[in-house]
Amino acid sequence: MTFPERFSDLPDYAFPRLRKLLSGSAPGGEVIDMTIGEPRHLMPDFVGKILARNVAGFARYPPNDGTPELLGAIGGWLSRRYGVTVDPATQVMALNGTREGLFNAVVALCPERKNGRQPVVLVPNPFYQVYAVAALAVQAEPVYVPATAATGFLPDYAALPAEVLERTAIAFVCSPSNPQGAVADGTYWKTLLELAERHDFHVFADECYSEIHRDTPPPGALEVAQEVGADPERVVIFHSLSKRSNLPGLRSGFVASGPECSARIRKLRAYAGAPLPLPLQRVAEQAWSDEDHVRASLALYRQKYRLADGIFADLPGYRGPEGGFFLWLPVADGEAAALRAYEKAGVRVLPGAYLGRSAGGENPGKGYVRVAMVADLDELQRGLCRLRDCLDVK
Incomplete structure (x- = not known):
């Protein structure tokens, strides 16, 4: 082969x-x-204690989407951190690490054709490599958009030709960005959301480094979308406990969006995703609930x-x-x-x-x-x- x-x-x-x-x-x-x-x-000192109390959970198949308690903890964190109101049952899904979620969300949400042509996935350049591989997997065209000192180390998607934007299905943004450490402010998110509305594409916001910053916590894409009254289906956000809680080996993250996008991702993940073991979901539940x-x-x-x-x-x-x-x-x-x-x-x-x-x-x-x-x-x-x-x- x-x-x-x-x-x-x-x-x-x-x-x-x-x-x-x-x-x-x-x-x-x-x-x-x-x-x-x-x-x-x-890592947080509660990890071992929670694992010990819940070790019997390894003998059970875990809920694929996340336990109600974990989804509720994530929804509570989104409310405290961003002032965003979501329905955990229909807008949040647990992930076995965000790399899996970033890939599968492209598979679930990228159309086979956009305005009758091959769809485009916009990728900041440099970038986390799964963005491009996911685009290629669905036979979309990855368009690499420089994120350099001249653009504040964030991609200037608004400067792209109309022909590219009309074919765009998904635009990736990482904030704070890997590798440059740039933060998308509220103005950047508003401009991108307006562009996405005008050209009908999804914004995929990789926010895994959101809790590591200098003075002011970075704004989130879903937060700004709610402030400006944008369609929640327009934005898909990804978060992880790897950086926030120093738990990269836990492989625990989440994706959140509008109910329709979330349902499509959830349906695909029922076939292709690897659910997080139940004891690890219990650890994640506490991690999202604790700020100390x-x-x-x-x-x-x-x-x-x-x-x-x-x-x-x-x-x-x-x-x-x-x-x-x-x-x-x-x-x-x-x-x-x-x-x-x-x-x-x-x-x-x-x-x-x-x-x-x-x-x-x-x-x-x-x-x-x-x-x-x-x-x-x-x-x-x-x-x-x-x-x-x-x-x-x-």
């Missing part, structure tokens, strides 16, 4: 590419890995922002993230910088081009490296200082 042609031009995933890049080199010191966005702050552990983790990330701002204060073009836990550092060439950082300092960082795609002959990630600020403060300081001292800047 041959690999489907529409996937033939997919590059290898970022981390195998990095291993290949570094495979012939020796580290120039203690290896400090700053590549993977895996939170290392303490979120505040403690956020305080640590704010220390990391201050640390990075001080270390890279003299780096030309440095821009500290507004949210999330990645640094997006400008360099002359991302691959060369990543190789040099490993060989000279033992620091592993990710070339920005591995997160982007060449469009119009240019990969907007080429002149950057992504640095994950997930280690403890001491290790992070050592790694950032070593990295600073060996960077070849633009």
Whole structure:
């Protein structure tokens, strides 16, 4: 059997590419890995206790959509965090990690034709790679839209030609963005919602880093949609406990939208989704209900922002993230910088081009490296200082 042609031009995933890049080199010191966005702050102390109380739940098939208690906890969090009112039973669905949800929502909601032609899925560039793979899976055309310093590191979808917008079925936005750490403000969301209404497409808001930010919590797409009276079916939001609660291994997230979109996603997931085991749903229920552990983790990330701002204060073009836990550092060439950082300092960082795609002959990630600020403060300081001292800047 041959690999489907529409996937033939997919590059290898970022981390195998990095291993290949570094495979012939020796580290120039203690290896400090700053590549993977895996939170290392303490997970909430209630996790083990809840698992122990509910271990018998592993002997039962779990509810595919999420227990009523979990869906209610998510609905309560949306109300407290964003002032958004949803019906948990018809507008919220639990996910086994948001990557699964992002992919399946495209399958469920992207039409086979848009205005009689191949549909378009708009993808910010650089981007979380599942966006493009999901578009290809449904035989839509992924259109990679630069999210660069010139556009505030968010995609300017309104600048696209009308011909593209008329074929657009879905537009992805990540806020705070991975990898650049940019935040979509209320004006950005309102402009995008107006564009979506005018050209009849869905806005997929990947908000997994929403609880990691500097001073002001980022607004949410569903929040702004409610403020301006937009159709809730227009917006599909995705959230996760991986970053918010330092529980990446729990594989727990959710998707929320209007009742019609939610029903279509739920119907597909009944056939193709992997439900979250019942004991893990009980943990997730408590995690969405508790803010103390979120505040403690956020305080640590704010220390990391201050640390990075001080270390890279003299780096030309440095821009500290507004949210999330990645640094997006400008360099002359991302691959060369990543190789040099490993060989000279033992620091592993990710070339920005591995997160982007060449469009119009240019990969907007080429002149950057992504640095994950997930280690403890001491290790992070050592790694950032070593990295600073060996960077070849633009």
